[in-house]
Each structure stands twice: as structure tokens, then as C-alpha cells.
Amino acid sequence: MDDAIVHLAALTAQRDRELLDVTLAQGVLDLLGSVSVGVHRLIGREDEARRWLCCGLARKGQIAVSDPSWVDLHALPLQGAHPLRERALASRLPEQSGPDADCAEHVMVMPLPVEVGLPGVLEVHSAEPLSVRAQRTIQTVLKVFGNFQNLLESSQRDALTSLLNRQTFDATFLKASMPVAERNADHADGERRSNEASAHWLGVVDIDHFKRVNDGFGHLIGDEVLVLVARIMRQTFRHHDRLYRFGGEEFVILLRGGNEEDAWGAFERFRINVAQYPFPQVQNVTVSVGFTEVRLQDTPNMAFARADQAVYRAKHQGRNQVLSHEALVRSGMLASAEEHIGDVELF
Numbered sequence: 001m002d003d004a005i006v007h008l009a010a011l012t013a014q015r016d017r018e019l020l021d022v023t024l025a026q027g028v029l030d031l032l033g034s035v036s037v038g039v040h041r042l043i044g045r046e047d048e049a050r051r052w053l054c055c056g057l058a059r060k061g062q063i064a065v066s067d068p069s070w071v072d073l074h075a076l077p078l079q080g081a082h083p084l085r086e087r088a089l090a091s092r093l094p095e096q097s098g099p100d101a102d103c104a105e106h107v108m109v110m111p112l113p114v115e116v117g118l119p120g121v122l123e124v125h126s127a128e129p130l131s132v133r134a135q136r137t138i139q140t141v142l143k144v145f146g147n148f149q150n151l152l153e154s155s156q157r158d159a160l161t162s163l164l165n166r167q168t169f170d171a172t173f174l175k176a177s178m179p180v181a182e183r184n185a186d187h188a189d190g191e192r193r194s195n196e197a198s199a200h201w202l203g204v205v206d207i208d209h210f211k212r213v214n215d216g217f218g219h220l221i222g223d224e225v226l227v228l229v230a231r232i233m234r235q236t237f238r239h240h241d242r243l244y245r246f247g248g249e250e251f252v253i254l255l256r257g258g259n260e261e262d263a264w265g266a267f268e269r270f271r272i273n274v275a276q277y278p279f280p281q282v283q284n285v286t287v288s289v290g291f292t293e294v295r296l297q298d299t300p301n302m303a304f305a306r307a308d309q310a311v312y313r314a315k316h317q318g319r320n321q322v323l324s325h326e327a328l329v330r331s332g333m334l335a336s337a338e339e340h341i342g343d344v345e346l347f
Contacts, residue, residue: 011145016171017152018055018069024122024145025056026064031141032134034126035060035105039112041120042079042089043239051076052085055120069240070256084109085121094135106130110138113146117153158245160223161230166246172254173202173300201263203253203291204307205229205270208319210249217281225279229287232277236270252304253291260293260324267291267322275320286320293326309334 011023021039029037039056053076058064067076079086088095088109096108105125112120122142124130130138156168164172207213207229214222226249233243233251242254253270255263267289279285290310294303310323313333317323328334 011141011148015152017156018066020145020149020152021055021120022058022064022066023056024141025058028122028124028138028141029058029060029064031137032124032126032130033060034124034130036125038123038125039120040082040085040123041112041118043076043118044073045235050079052079052082053118071240073239085123088121089119096129098129108135108138110142113142113149115146115150117149161227161245163230163233163243163245163251165244169244169246169252169254170300172242173294173298173303199257199259200294201255201258201260201291202294202303202307203255203263203267203289204304204311205233205251205253206288206311206315207249208286208288208315213282213285221281225282225285228277228279229274229285232273233270236273237266252307254294260326263291263293264322264324271320271322288314288319289322290314291322291324 011020011027021041025037025039028034036057036059038054038058040052041055042050043053044050051073053069053071054067056064056066084095084097084107088111092111092114094108094110096106097103098106103125105127106129108124108126108130110122110124112122122138124138156164158165207225210222210225213225226245229251230243230245233253237243237253237255240256244252244254246252253267255266258266271287271289274285274287277285288311290307290313292303292306292310306325310325310328313328314321314323325334
């Protein structure tokens, strides 16, 4: 019992959403003394083939790891490749199997709490079948895990759109702006690293003439527009891109990977998707987007200010467009990369 309390304390002390699953896997492994414990979640849109992402894997005598969230989606196993996990998710009950030609161990799969987060399972590999007591211990740990996950999610997400909130942005951004070597060292005990040293791009999105929507159609319709824009964001960007609502009609997107042209293409697809969407009553809604590359040693405010400059320029140039801060500096439309513009809202 004392060991269980210690591991539950470690679990509920975790504030990093990406490392919470790693902590769960390591805690269950330590409690049971099993061969390995994994936390696997389904990622991908519901309208496409979904795949298993290893969010935490602990093996006896080894450091717990996870797949990086930006791993190539097509390199991950398809949902149907693990029927035991599928059955556990479908039934919401534990599923188990004994040793066979594919696996020399006993396997117990339990569904994770479903209230928030991606659907997933806890998978335990052991030399012997788990006792009833061990299964009850896991179920208790999963209940605490689910309750804590709910609290963590509610504190980190915008109540209206369910996107990440402003308070969560700083911690996520600081990870992205750390030097690659430092990120690798910092996560040596919690994340399997990709060899790709990709850039990050910060985009600021502003809904054009949003005040007119609220004034002309009312705040309920305005809220519906915000919810639908958030939905379009989820449908447009990749599973590992970070999507935030900063308040009002302002959204922020943190992209990983690619060059400036790739980033522009991603933001442009989003702009087009919004412009083509038939919003109820309002019909036509457009967005202006400004973006910048996240630089080493950037603070959140520094990168945000550069992207905000590009949004400011997009507003002045007619709205409904995507502009790169770096491209504006190269063209001479901005005096310097260090120029700052105060908080300005254009309607």
C-alpha cells in the first residue's frame, strides 16, 4: 500500500501532459514487477486510418520512454494491427491473452479513462497471469489517473473551444525554443527521440471583422463561429501541432517541421478552409494569419510579437491572407525583425 501511495503521489505531481503517460507506465511497472507496461493511444482523424502512438513504455531495468509526438504518422502501427487493444477499447473491459507464437508473455490490456484525451489502453506484459489483486490495483491506479487527467485537462484548455489555453502556451513554447541538443538531454528519461531536428513555426490567427459578427448576430452566434473555427483548425493541422485560443477571436498555432514555404502552405490551407466554410447565419468568415520561425532562446512574447506584426500587416493589406514575418523583413515591408507593435485590434 505504501508503494502505491508513493507512485500515486508521483503521478499527481506531474504537470507535463506528454510525460503523464510515461509516469503511469513506470508506476504500474514498479508496483507489479512485470516485464513491461505500455500506454498506447489512438491518433489520427476519425475520417482516416487511425494508428497507435506509444505514449509511455516502461521495461524492467530500463528507463521509461515514449514515441515523440511528432513521429511520422505512417510509421506507426495501424489500429487493426493490435486486436487485443481494439477489443478492450470497444468493450471498455480488460482483455487478456496467454503466450503464443507472437508473444512469449501473458498480456493484459485495460482501457484508459475516456472522459478526456485520446482513446487508449494500458498494456501489461508479465511472465505469469496477473492476480485478481494486481488487476484491482491497476484499476484503482487508473481511476486516480483518470480523475487527475480530467483536472489537468480542464486547467489547460479553453472552456468554449477545448483548445489549449494561454496559460499552457508558455511551457509548450519553451520546449520548442530549446536547442535541439538540450531537448534531447532533458528528455533522455522520458521520450524516444527522433533524429529530425525540425524547426518550429508560430502562427497567430485573427478572425476578420469579428466585432461585426457579435454586433450583427449576437454573442451566441459569435461563440458558434469561434467553436467552428477551432474545429476547422483540428481538421486542418496535424495531430502533433499545438492549437491554442488566446481569448476573443485570437488563436495561436505552434507547428513543428518543414521550412518557411511548408509553414506558409499549412497556414494557407487553414485560411482557405475557413473562407470556404458555410458558417450558419454569418455565411462568410475569413481569417488573417501571421507567422514566424521560433528561434533559439526566443521567449514566448518575442515570437508572438513577430507573428503579431505579420497579422497587423495582413489586416492593413486587405485581410484574408497569410503573411510571414521573415518574408516581410526581407522585402523591406518591416524595418527590422526587432520592431515591435503594441496590442492593436482592427475590426
